[in-house]
Amino acid sequence: GAGVSQSPRYKVAKRGQDVALRCDPISGHVSLFWYQQALGQGPEFLTYFQNEAQLDKSGLPSDRFFAERPEGSVSTLKIQRTQQEDSAVYLCASSPRGGARTYEQYFGPGTRLTVT
Amino acid sequence: DAKTTQPPSMDCAEGRAANLPCNHSTISGNEYVYWYRQIHSQGPQYIIHGLKNNETNEMASLIITEDRKSSTLILPHATLRDTAVYYCIVTGTYKYIFGTGTRLKVLA
Numbered sequence: 001g002a003g004v005s006q007s008p009r010y011k012v013a014k015r016g017q018d019v020a021l022r023c024d025p026i027s028g029h030v031s032l033f034w035y036q037q038a039l040g041q042g043p044e045f046l047t048y049f050q051n052e053a054q055l056d057k058s059g060l061p062s063d064r065f066f067a068e069r070p071e072g073s074v075s076t077l078k079i080q081r082t083q084q085e086d087s088a089v090y091l092c093a094s095s096p097r098g099g100a101r102t103y104e105q106y107f108g109p110g111t112r113l114t115v116t
Numbered sequence: 117d118a119k120t121t122q123p124p125s126m127d128c129a130e131g132r133a134a135n136l137p138c139n140h141s142t143i144s145g146n147e148y149v150y151w152y153r154q155i156h157s158q159g160p161q162y163i164i165h166g167l168k169n170n171e172t173n174e175m176a177s178l179i180i181t182e183d184r185k186s187s188t189l190i191l192p193h194a195t196l197r198d199t200a201v202y203y204c205i206v207t208g209t210y211k212y213i214f215g216t217g218t219r220l221k222v223l224a
Binding site: 004031033040041042043044045048056091093095099100101102103104105106107108109110 | 148150157158159160161162165201203207208209210211212213214215216217
């Protein structure tokens, strides 16, 4: 079946531009996660949604980062006034269940953001 | 969440078993051990997870020591397509903390 999809796959932005990254989770999945992966590093947690509720945004690096999932399915990660240090791969993952317990997560291919 | 330690890299001959170790000496009773892998330019892929018993699925086996302070992921017959970075994650919640993983290279 269809997995998690992300668009665009590649994005080049000039410093100071705003960008919006889209995630389409697996249909019916309750939980949605965003991660940031710098070159040569493992993914780092950014934020977690259970349906449309953003329950954890402790990993967002600054107030320039904003995520939403208004109808509990598609999610958008927005970065305002991009900086060079925002260059990374942004990964989205979804999971069929929600709550505080742990479950396996299914990852999309990521969006590679390059800020010039 | 407990911290994990993995060797940075390993090689394995094609067709042989790949045994990837992970130390998690501070694991607590309600924390699971998860393994994911990331093939170049793709998102991480779930492999297997366990709490205290050994687990096996179509991809791999997971062996957890009795004291739960370490585990080993076993790929029974490694192929070139198993070349990837393998991450061991210990967590009791939705929040994953990835380390830098083990870069496994399967050699022809």
